[in-house]
Each structure stands twice: as C-alpha cells, then as structure tokens.
Amino acid sequence: MTLSLILQALQAGITNGFIYALVGMGLAVIFRGSRVINVMHGEFSVVGAMTTVLVLTAAKYPYWFAIIAGLLTGPAIGALIELTLVRPMIRQQATEDQFVLLTIGLERAIAASVLFFIGRDGHLLPAFGGDHVFIVFDVVIREHSLWLIAIAIIVVIALREFFRRTTLGLALTAASIDADGAATTGINVARMRTLTFVLGGLLGAIAGILITPLIAVDYTTGLPITLKGIAAAVLGGFTNPLGAVVGGLTLGIIESLVIVGVSSGYKDVLTFSILIAIMIFMPHGILGRGGRGGG
Amino acid sequence: MLEIHSLVSGYGALTVLHDVSLSIGDREAVAIVGANGAGKTTLVRTICGLLRARSGRVLKNGVDISQTPTHDMADHRIAVVLENRRLFGELTVRENLLLAERRGRGARKVFDWADIYALFPMIEERLETPVNLLSGGQQQMVAIARALLLQPNLLIMDEPSTGLAPKVVKDILNVIKELRGRGMALLLVEQNVGIASAITDRAYVLALGRIEHEIQPGAWDTFLKDERLVKAYLGS
Amino acid sequence: MSGDILKLDGVGHRFGGFTVLRSVTLSVPERGIIGLIGPNGSGKTTLFNIISGYLPLQTGTIEFRGLPLTTQSVPDRNRSGMVRTFQTPKIFERMSVLENIMVGACKITRTGMIQDLLSLPHARGEMRQIRSLAERVAGEFGLAGDLPASTLPAGQRRILEIARALAGQPKLLMLDEPSAGLNREEMQQLIAAIRRINEAGLAVLLVSHDMELMAVASAVHVLNFGEIIAKGNMAAIQQNANVREVYLGV
C-alpha cells in the first residue's frame, strides 16, 4: 500500500463523506422537526437526479435549468408527503414503527415507479467542470469532486447560519425542542414540520444531483443512500443536523480506508456494525450530548 | 375581557372539566385555586387552545376564540406562561425572546426590549446564555418576558411558583404587581393560596373539575381564615 | 417479628446540577400504611422512582426486607416483593380486564417458553392457575373480567392497576398519586380498597399530594424541597406550621 493510494482513498472518502453528510443532515432536519426517521430519504436524491437527467436529455434545456428543476422535486415531494401522510398520522399519534413502515412503503413505491417509468438503466449527469482532473502527489482528483466538496461546504454553512441567524430557523429549532412552548410563543408548529420536510427534501435532491456525475443512479440507488445517511446522522447524534457532517466524513473516510486496507466487500459490514454499536453504546452519537443539539 | 361559558374538556376517555364558567374584567387579576388534580392545568390548556374543548365557549373581548389555534392567541392579545415554563432550553435568552418578539411585532407595542430589561435586569446580563443554564427563578423570568413580548393585554400563568424558593417567588410576585400597575389583566392558576391572595383581586376555587366557590374582591382575608379552606386543602 | 419492611436512610438525588432530594430518611413498618405528601416539585416522584428502581440510587441506603437495594432492576425488585402503580394508570389497553390481571400473576409461574410453544400440560395447568387467581382478584375488586380494559373509566383503571399489582402477591404496595383524576365516590372506593389490602397483611407506601387520601395512613411524612419537613399522624400534620406554610402560604 503506497502513500498515494491512501491519499487517493482519502480523497474518495471525503467526497463520499460529504454526500453522506448532506443526506444525513436532511434526515436529521426531518427527524428533529417531526420525530420521523424518513426511510425514503434517498428517493429525494434519486428523483432529483433523474428529473435533472430527463429535463437535460429529453427537453434539451440548459444544464442549470435542469438542475433547478431537479432541485425543486425534493421540496415538492417532501411537502406533499408531510401534508398528506405524516400530518394525519401525527394527529393519530402514530408510533415510530408505523412511521418506519410508512416511509418504507413510500421508498418501495417511488423506487418501483422509477423502475417502471424510467427503466433499469443507470444514468449519469455531466460533471461540473467537465472531465478535467487535477493530479496532486500522484493523486487523481476530478474537478467535479472539488465542486462537490465546495458546494457541500457552502450548503452546510448556509444551513448553520439559517438555524442560528434567522428567526425562521430559530422557530424551526424551537418547535422541535418544545411544541407546546413554541405554540404559546406564536409559532405555527404544524407549518414548521412541513418546512422541515421541504428542507430535508431539498438537501436530499442536492446530494442526488451532486453524486450523479460520479455514480450512475438507477432505481436501486435510493435505499443505500438512505442507509449511509442514517449511519452518518446516527454517528452525529441524529438530533443535531451539523453532527451529520462529522458523522458523514468519518463514515466516508473509514469506508475508503477499509476498501484499501481490507476489501471493498467488507465496507458495509464494518459501516453497519459501527452503526449498531453506536446506537447501543453511544445513543447520542460520537459528539455526545454537548453543543446545540435538539431535544 | 375574557369570558368562559360552560367549558367541558378532557383527555381521551377522561373528562376533567365539567361545565366551567368564569370571567375576567379589564385590568383585573383573577386566580384559579385548587388542589392538584382539580383540573387547573387542563383549564389553562383548553383556554389557550392546546386542548380542544368538548363544548362551551371562550370569548376574548366578545370574539369567540375557542377554535383559534394556540399560535394565533397573540392576535387576540393573550399570552400564556405554561407550567414548567416550556422554554427552548438550548437556545439563548435572546433567541427565546426574539421568537416572541417576531410574533408580537404586528400588534400594538406595549413592551419593548427596554421594558423587559427594566422589569428583569438579569435578562440584559444573561442575553447570550442558553436558558437551560439559568436557575429556575431566572427561567421563570425569561418565560414571563417571552410572554410579554407577544404584547398581550391578558397574561395567563400556570403555577409560576412551582419548585421555586420563597425569595425567588417574592421577586416574581413583584414583577407581576408591576405589570398590574401597567394595566395588564391577569389569570393566575395557583395551588398556593397565599401567593394567589397576594396579587389577585378575586378567585375561583376549582375542585374535581368544577367551580366550587368564588372568592369576591376583598374576601381573601376572610376566606383564608375559613374552615372550608382547610377542608378543601388539607382534608378533614 | 415486626420490623420495617422498607427503610430509607439519607437518600439524595441530583439531576445535572440540580438537587432534587437532599436527604430523605423514612421507613415503612410491616403491615403499615405510610403516606408521603408534598407539593408539586418536592421530589416525591423522584423518590418513588428511586425506590422502585427506575432511577439509580446516588446517595444513601435503601433496605427492603432486610436486604440492601442497590442496582437491582425493576423486575428484580418486583420479584423480591415490591410492586408499584403509576401516576397515570398504565393498564394494557388492548387486553381484557382479566388478561391485565393475569399478566400480574405471570411471575409466579415456573414454566418456560418452550413448554408454552408446545402447549404442554404443565404450561396449560399454570395458565389455568393464574386465570383462576385473576378471576378471584377481579371478583374481590368488583371488576368485570371480560370487559376490554380500554373501556374502563378513570377510577376503575386505578382499581385495575392495583388488582393487577396484587395478583403477583407482593409484600409492599407502592401507590403513586392514586387519587389523581378520581371523583368523590371513586375516592371512597380507593380508600376502602387500600384498607382492605392492608388488613390482608400488605404494607402500603402512599405517595400523593392529596391530604384527604392520607386519612388511611398510620403515619404521614411531608416532603418539601427534597427534605422531610414533618412527620406524624394526620391531625398533627394538619396543625403543623411548616406544612401550612408550604401548602397554603399562610
């Protein structure tokens, strides 16, 4: 194993880690706002990416237009799901198990719809910055990876500032900490919950569009993306969206080192063993309870 | 200012309030006293819309607000301080207050930040502290401040003295008196009759979900010596 | 020998930096009814949860039937003879009244899951045994066994919870705010039930804010800010200046 191999792996791990972070943040935002772990989250990514592909290829619109179209699907689906399914179920005081089943059902239905209407083929999007690569210390870095990392960092910072600096962001946090306290402070708690699904859907779609130039996306991509996102969010503590960034990067780097050091086949074994262990022994994630996590 | 007619309310199979009627006039301070389990908290939750009444009406200045969602109570200039304060623990004092200010912005402004600092000097010092690092008494003050920034003319408080040391309670009572001086109407829900009598004009005694007795203005002292009080609170 | 079935010595508890219990010392004699009252936030429920094993013991000692309680789990404590009820009755909503009581009796059975799977005679025999035990207990409390538990009104739920607790034949019954949400008539039924249980030989620890209910207790302890501020019989408690201050502010 050479140094450049390790660096190459690290580079891949960081790139993947940011994707896991975006997905994990979306999951954590939704969880914090609604106490729902959204098993169909990866479908936000798949639908966002597939929509971008379709608009780009079929209608020959410019790339930026296709991306905006793809990005919009996440919030739209998120709002639809919250308003039509989650809200009535919360009113009936549904259990966690029922939300697992509900979102698994949605995951199946959306994945199968992609299969049915788009087909089995994987689709790629053009890389941002074309196929240009940088070579640093024998490490090949695609320009798209740099774009991906930069955009992810901007999204993370924007999200952080949104939660910290805007009253809307504070209201979202407040509604998740104490619903009754929020209602008596004049915050429309139900609307905040819809908003968390909108925001979660947007984060999912961003992740999907960013990864599609690197990995061909097909109807099976959603569930694995969700699972990695859940692992990232659990590592980060689940109630703290920014924890998912630490969780996602940790996960991405561990995975890539396992691929180099052990075998690619065992990366899921390791990832998900860690996930189980963290849930049992560190239920508040690797960051612990500190900081500004949620209720 | 606030009129409640034949309110019936409860949780699931359990009916807690049976036919409760009461009223509060402009600038008036009224207490609801009663033992635990009498339905005091249920009454507060029903008035402010966290719990839907099974029947009966709640009128604020003649407008029926029994279907108004809790988050729109500020439109009717009602603010509530719930039991246990219900602050946003990880957010700072400033952030907690900011959220209320955002909602109270449209209403006629009665309280601004300067008023808050004047009423609670401690808040100005601890603005950037997360509220869960404050003492119980300080938290209670933040909770009252948060309610005031909704610009109410009726303040409803559920057990503001719970779990607080006597000295802290005294501080809070002083603030409430100050607010009364500024014309605020007050509905105070209290288990502790001594506290209730110190700051309200009259009271309703709630027992097993019904108004059992009314204490008229000026009758607090006679009531406090009344044998019925001992019976209602300490058993026979 | 008539000793104390439950003995607390210097029990304290802190949540984070917040002292909930300073130092509580009290004991429940065998066949006694001891009341613990105090206003909201005085630490009653915390103390109750420490005794029954839902919260860890931080400082002080607890002795139950002569043996120290330290890290025993909730089921272990139940098996050693103490049983509790909950502030809001936790009955099994989707089961019948009789089945609720039968669950309380399950711990006295000896057969395992494999015998249950194969429905072996011994397992069926024990099932019959707990069913007849549950029917007897239901009869004693005037509960209709075949009603779905979800249909019971508040007072009956309390009674069912107590009946279920007694089906396991405990030595100490701990009641957490048993009078909350009861009307006058139900309250009288509850008091009668507690008296009857006690006459049958059970010790009772009654935690409540309700002074009326405390008429059944032989001695009452008053908890305020995590400390016992008074103890004695009910008449003495009612005249106690500290207690009047706490409850009435006068």
Add this chain to the structure above:
Amino acid sequence: MMRPRFALVLLGFVLWAALPHLLTRHMTDLLVFTAIYTVAGLGVGLLLGQCGIVNLGQAAFYGIGAYSCAYLTVELGYPNVTGFAVGAAVSVLIALVVGWPVLRLTGYFLALATLALSIIASSIFYEWDWLTGGELGIGGIPKLDFFGFKLDTPGRFYYLAWGVAFLSMLLVSNLVSSRTGLMLRGMRDSSEATASLGVDLQWLRTRVFMLSALLGSIAGSLFAHYVSFTSVQSFTVDKSIGFLLIPVLGGVRSLWGVVLGAMFVTILPEMLSQFGDIHQILFGIALVAVVVLLPDGLMGLLRQAAGKLGWSRVSA
C-alpha cells in the same frame, strides 16, 4: 354447533389436499412459496404483532437456513436433515448473541439495527464465497425425500411446505394464547408496567427473536431444497422488506393474516406480470395504505366485509 364446524374443517382439509391436483403446476409452485413465506413471515409477524418490534433482518436467517442446507448437502455430502438442524441452531445462536444487545434498543433504532443486520448478512454471504458460492451460488441441492417418497415436484413439496407452515402456525398460536403471549402483549401495550410486574423484558424479547430466527431459518432451508439452488440475490435487504410486508399487509392480529399476506406477495406479482414491474409500485402503495387506513391489514378488511355480510367469526 360442533358438527357443522367440524364438517367445515374437514371440507377445508380435503380442498387443501386436493389443490395440487386441481391447479396447474405453476399455481402449485406459487402456493409452495406461499407456504415458505408464511413460515418466515410468522416470525416477523410475531415480533411485530405481539412485541411491536419491526424486524427488517429476517432475510439473514432465511439465508443461513438455505446456505447451511446447500453447503452441508452439496459440499460435504451430509444427509438433508443436518442442513435444517445446523441452520436452525446457527440462526438461534446468532439471534441470541446479536439479539441480546440489540434488543435493548426500541422503536426506530431497533428497526434500523435489524436493517443493518440484514445488510451485514448479505455482504457476508457475498464475501464468503467459499461457503455460499457468492454470486454464482450453489446448485444441485438434493431434493428432499420421505422414506423413499421423493419431493421432486411442486405437487409433492406442497404437502411438506404446508405441513411445516401449519405446524408453525399451531406452535405460534399456542405461544400467543399462553402466559408468554400475555406477557408479550403486556409489553407491547406498556413495557414500563410489564417490567414493574416482574417480567424480564429483554430476555423475553430475545427469546421471541430467537423463535423468529428459527422460523426464518426453516423457511430458508425449505426454499433451498425446493429450488435446488441458492445465491446471494435471494437474501438481500429487499427480501427482508418483503418478509416484513407479509404480516403488515395481511394483518398481524391473526395468524391467517400472515397466510393472506404471503399469498399477496407471491401471487399478485404473477397476476400483474404482463404489466412489467408494476407490482412493486403496488406493494409500496399497499404498504402505505395499510399503515394509514387499515391497521389490521387485509385480514381486518376481510373481517369487516364478512361482518357486513352477516358472517360473524370467519376465523378465531
């Protein structure tokens, strides 16, 4: 009243025995799968209906049952019965060792942990190709035989598969109506109260998890001998989700609901096969619909319909 009821049971039995002779080979084949899925689904349904545990890991035990039969008979030449026994023993042991810590979790985290187990298992099946044959799989698994009666057609295997399914249903029904069943339902309604009554919840849940794993393993062993071939594609997370669908769609309140659910997931895809993969969409929508509208699944729907037609008590 006994006689008409007995006659009805007898009629049902005769119909059941005659079915393979009346139906096409293909339909019988589907009914064999219904039986196998019923066995695996019973375990998942027991956890969901009695303990409120969402188990998304059943494919792991299904795989263990299948691979132990494949490996022991094909690679080592052991008799068929050892495959069943070793698979069952390994599954129960793993369920004990893994279940003990994992079942401390509840709600979402428990569901996610079982999902993670399924992924770990399918990765291991993939990687340990010396044992599982990896993607190529293991072929030539011998047909079962009973005292010289070879179960080499769907019509013949049908009786074994359904025999096992009915036996499993009987055992689970015994359990549900026993003290264990009482404690389980108590735990589902209020775990706190059940613990306060002296029931060791974790050990109780672990034992039910072991039973569920046992049923999953037996179903996997039946599957391996029936199709004579196993490969990693049969034991993925999708399969685990499929097993969860069975009791949820059918209804967890009755054992027959599991049978109904198993029929639904085996027969519906066939009926819709001309439309391509549309059944997958329907499964998803059906799951959402059941969760939102039909808490007792299709069986609950059937009962409502039967109630409207005036047939009370379709099944116990």
